[in-house]
Amino acid sequence: MHDDRDLVEQRLRRVLDERIRPAVYGAAVPLTPERWDAPGEPVPVAEALAAPYRPAEVGERWGPAWGTSWFRLTGRVPAEWAGLRVEARVDLGFDRRLAGFQCEGLVHRPDGTVVKGLHPQNDWVPVARAARGGEEVAFLVEAAANPTLAEPRPTVLGDRLTAPEEPLYRLVRAELAVFEAEVWELVADLEVVGSLLAELSTDDARRFELVRAVEAALDAVDLADVAGSAPAARAQLAGVLSAPAHASAHRLSAVGHAHIDSAWLWPLRETVRKVARTTANVVALLEESDELVFAMSQAQQLDWLKEHRPELFERVRRRIAEGGFVPVGGMWVESDTNMVGGEAMARQFVYGKRFFLEEFGIETEEVWLPDSFGYTAALPQLVKLSGSRWFLTQKISWSRTNAFPHHTFWWEGIDGTRVFTHFPPIDTYNSDLSGRELAHAARNYREKGRGTRSLVPFGFGDGGGGPTREMLARARRTRDLEGSPRVAIERPAEFFAKAHEEYPHAPVWVGELYLELHRGTYTSQAKTKQGNRHSESLLREAELWAATAALRVPGYAYPYAELERIWKTVLLHQFHDILPGSSIAWVHREARETYARLRAELLGLVDAAQRALTGPGQDTVVFNAAPHERDGVPAGGAARRPAGARPPVAVTERADGGYLLDNGLLRVAVDGRGLLVSAVDLASGREAVAPGLAGNLLQLHPDFPNAWDAWDLDEFYRNRVRDLVAVESLELVEPDAGDEGAATVRVTRAFGASRVVQLVVLRPGARVVEFDTHLDWRESEQVLKAAFPLDVKADESAAETQFGHVNRPTHTNTSWEAAKFEICAHRWLRVAEPGYGVAVVNDSTYGHDVTRDVRPDGGQTTTVRLSLLRAPRYPDPETDQGEHRLRFGLVPGAELADAVREGHRINLPERAVPGGAEVAPLVEVVEPGGEGSLVVSAVKLADDGGGDLVVRLYESGGRRATGRLRVDLPLVGVAVTDLLERPLADEPALEVTEGSVAVSLRPFQILTLRLSHRG
Structure with missing residues (x-):
């Protein structure tokens, strides 16, 4: 049979674009525009209502970058339009290709109440379903002149302080028009049928049925009277649109969605307005159609709505109560999960879930993170402890090297907790429910034969307006359509329950969900x-x-x-x-x-x-907030420290102009280049630095990734490197106040347009040599690393993550290991061979890389590097330019507990205050043998204000640990709670004896205790 599909598709595209879509709106009359430009930042609607408007015209330019113009639009519905559906059409100068990344508007009634948002794909405003004819129409449009920054190039438009004053947009349309419903329905019919036939194979009989139906429909269209002929054309499509889907058709749970970055190519204040515009659209759509289910995460965004648009928030609250508007996620924002600290990650759930509970009485169970850049292996336990059950993301589909093998699976975290997880195979969180996307979801789904369903979030994101009536029309037509997956609009919890029920023994993925992209x-x-x-x-x-x-x-x-x-x-x-x-x-x-x-x-x-x-008092009392005792000061307490308690560090000059520093625990050599050429752990006699090499080596690489400048660090950056070994000066200096007895070597270097001054510090009694690094960074498209080549045969590295650590191979046996050429660590990273390890600690650095090499002598060098600074030019052309202070340290002979302790030490400084009393710790962990595996993460009062003490602790070494938590209070009782400080019913009672609580934790377990007391 002759295949004339391409010809039919070509005909369909042209007739749709040039005749049928333009006929969706019939007769039109102009609205009269007036304009007021708000000075400076956005103003409340009440101020805009009272502002002095001036006459304006369609076609005039408006809006310097980040400015706000208010348009007052007035008009009258013609008498002859009585009984017809009338809408206003407003085009602020939209680029239809970039929903969410340009100008946007929010429409108000004359009394200031919100109607809906205006966006490139959603530029209409309801006036009357059946006009009386002759009624007055008036709208007020808050128009935001957000610049288009989606093109990845350096620009001054990214800050209102540097953006020029020239207007960016032109008012293109402001009119009343008759909405031709049958033409609109015909467009939806033809779009669905056309996109479906485009996805069917060349030997599928269904495709030819669709081709013939499209031909018949187009033949029925009178191009001179589209509105009049639309019913006849629709009749030609009725048969193919009513054919039911195959029994085995993939099932898609469609959830309305509008992913809104809380800041990105716009500032936080603009996100506040994007949220208002999008939720206004959703509420308006819910008021038109009871088909829609819309899911919204990020409690912060709803809290903004409550603060800035209380009347709109109350409309949202009503829709939540009715079930069409569904809070999901349970976090304060859709946060990064790689770099957020453990306690902060817990608080994301605490404040997010509590907001949804207090405002709407809803216990959210889905953790909703479609767009974060990889997912920590600590997350499953936190999901469970927050009272949540499911996890959803999309971003792993962006990985460039390895395709993730599952779409529905159990994700197991570092402690063994598992959470039921789904990656929508549609590979987008902004679907428009087109036939192409639906077909991709069905083809791409990796659980075929075991599972039958996946989830699809649909709607324009980032201020694009969310779901549209056109998307609902597509969902309606693909609910049960031959050749298409079955699309059902439903709540996320319904999808997860069904997916779990049909596939309870889904495969298990253990460990982090590492995104093979955006490593920068x-x-x-x-x-x-x-x-x-x-x-x-x-x-x-x-x-x-x-x-x-x-x-x-x-x-x-x-x-x-x-x-x-x-x-x-x-x-x-x-x-x-x-x-x-x-x-x-x-x-x-x-x-x-x-x-x-x-x-x-x-x-x-x-x-x-x-x-x-x-x-009151004159003594100096030293406070220690770290979870470990430090130089005689107890963890979580304060004590007096006498002067000269430890002998000063011995300093010897080297023949090469460097220095040898010795504190009885470490002997450290800094050569004439200011490099660390030796670091001997005197207890074991072991040298940490690889023979012939040097640590604290600053290295500069070109950094110009293939795309996504601020996001990506591409592996080829390693192909060129410059070692920064030239020295301007090297001298022994007096230590800072409070560093009595410390030895400090100051190293000054210059490179390019930049300058670095490092203080190499060894303190009395310390097992760490510190590098206090002051940088005046003036490079562009470069990355600066600090390298430590270590004499350690390490098959894996251990990097701190939330409430524990994650082990990663140092080899590149497979593409999965090779893809992890840049990794994230929190306060420490450790490499070790049996019996000996070395840690690198830091106070604010996250990017690291670990490589291995075999030397001619047969020994192995494991090199740990910290990524100190980058200088991408998009989206901020001045990224990191200026002065920085970064602190890091090397810990020879470090066990895991040493890495944990020194990581806390460099991040939690001692604080000395005048006073007359020492402070005993409120809580103290005691372990048999003093292993130091149990770590206190937080000590606070209960959030409900009842006065109970809340202590969160965790096991840090990846082993079972027992001990006692001593509490300096008259204890009455103790309860094991979730993150929200609610008692967990299935936890056994803990033994309380003489002011202490016996605890036993599995590897990496998080334990939250709520302690009641007298007084």
């Missing part, structure tokens, strides 16, 4: 990452000392409100385009300012609590 996000925007790490550490301190003061000092009030506000701000900035460093300059400028403000606030809270605890 571990390093880009170093100050944002540093602000996050320091804020996490300060929050630990503030809660610990505030809880101690509240339970011991009469009159001291625990700062509940301040801590919650600060936590939520930190959690917001962990969003997966802020913390990873992939947002525009404006976002990171504000992040730096925010972190500076939070630091001052948190230091104030810490200082107030410490001074309340020590009382």
Whole structure:
């Protein structure tokens, strides 16, 4: 049979584009526009209602980058349109290809209430389903002139401080028009049939049926009277659209969705407006159709809606109660999961789930992270402890090397917890439900023969307006259609329950879900990452000392409100385009300012609590917030430290102009180049640095990835390297105040347009040599690494992750290992052979790489490198330019417990305050043999204000651990709780004896205890 499908498809495209789609709207009359340009930042609607508007015209230019113009549109429905459906059409200057990445609008009634959003694919406003004729029409449109930044090139448009004042857009249309419903339905019929036949194979009889039906429908269209002939054309398609799907057809659970990045190519304040525009669209669509189910994650975004658009929030609340609008996710934002600290990751669930519970009475069970850049192996346990059951993501489909082998599976975390997980095979979280996408989902699904269903999130994201009525029309037609998967719009929980029921023994994936892409996000925007790490550490301190003061000092009030506000701000900035460093300059400028403000606030809270605890006095009391004893100061307590308690570090000059530093535990050699050529652990006599090589070697690589500048670090960057060994000066200097007896070597280097000053520090009694690195970074499209070639035969590395660590092979036997050429670690990374290990610790660095090499002498060198700074130019052309201080250290002879201890030490500094009293720890962990495997993560008062003490601890070494938690309070009882501090019914009672609680943890287990007490 002759295959004339291509000719029919060509005919269909032209007739649709040139005749039928333009006929969806019939007669039209112009609206009269007036305009007011808001000065500076956006204003409340009440201010815009009272503003002085001036006459405007269709065709005039508006909107400098990031500006806001308000358009007042007025008109009258013609009398002859009585009984017809009338809509307003407003085109702000849209590029139809870029929904969500350009100008947007929010339509209001004259009283200021919200109607709906305006977007490139959703530019209509309802006026009347059946017009009376002659009625007055008036709308107010808040138009946002967001610049188009989707093209990956350096631009000054990424910050309002650098953007020019020239207008970016032109008002293209403002009119009333008759909506021709039958023509609109014909468009939907033809789109579905046409996209379906395009996906069928050449020998499928169904395809030829569709071809003939399309031909007949197009023959029935009178091009001079499309509206009048639309019913006849639709009749020709009725038969093929009513043929039922095959019994084995793949089943798609379609969920309305509008992924909104909480910041990315726009600032946080614009996300507030994007949320309003999108939710307004969704509510308007729900009011038109009861078919839609819309899922929205990120409690922060709904909280913004509550604060800034309370009337719209109440409409959303009503739709949630009715079931069409479905909160999902259970996190404060869709955060990064690689770099977020353990306690902060827990608080993402605490504040997210609590918001949904308190505002809507809903216990969300789906963890919804479609777009984050890889997923920590600690996450399954946190999902379970939050009271959630399911996990969904999409991003792993972006991996460039290995195709992930499953779409539905059990994901097992570092502690053994498993969570039922789904990757939608449609490979997008912004589906438009086209035939091409539906067919791809069915073909791509990897569980064929075992499972039958997958999930598809549909709707335009990032301010594109979410689901549309056109998408609902496609879903309606593909509900039961031969040749197509069966599409059912339903709640995510319904999908997960059905998928779990039909495939309970799905395969298991163990360990992290590593994204083989976007590896540069571990390093880009170093100050944002540093602000996050320091804020996490300060929050630990503030809660610990505030809880101690509240339970011991009469009159001291625990700062509940301040801590919650600060936590939520930190959690917001962990969003997966802020913390990873992939947002525009404006976002990171504000992040730096925010972190500076939070630091001052948190230091104030810490200082107030410490001074309340020590009382008046002239002695110096040293506070230790780390979970381990330090130089005579107990963990979580404070003590006096006498001067000269430890002998100073011995310093000897070397013949090459360098120095030998010896504190009795480590003997460290810095050569005349300022490089670490030896680090001997004196207890074992073992040399940590590989023979003939040098540590603390700064290395510079070109860094120009194939795409996604701020996101990607492509492996070929390693092909060229420059070792920075030239020295401007090398000298022994006096240590900083508080570093009595320490030896400090200052090394100064210059390279390119940059300069680095390093302080190599060995302290009395320390088992770590520190590198306090001050950089004036002025390079472009370069990456700076710090290398430590170690005399260790390590088959794997252990990198700290949330509440434990993850082991990764150092070899590249398979493509899976080779793809992990850049990895994430938190406070420490350790490599070891049996009996000996070395750790590298840091105070704010996340990107690392670990390689291995066999030397001519047969020994193995394992090289650990930290990624210190990058300099991508998109989306922020000035990424990381300027001054930085980065601290890292080498720990020879480190066991796992040593790595954990030193990682905390470099991140949680001791604090000395004047006072008259030492402070005993509020809680203390005691382990038989002192293994140091049990670590306290948080000490705080219960969030409900009842006064109970909450202690979270975890097992850090990957082994079983037992011990006792001593509590300096008159204990009444103890309960094991979930992350939200709710008792867990299936947990056995814990033994409480003489002020302590017996605990036993499995490897990497997280244990949250709620301790009630007298007084």
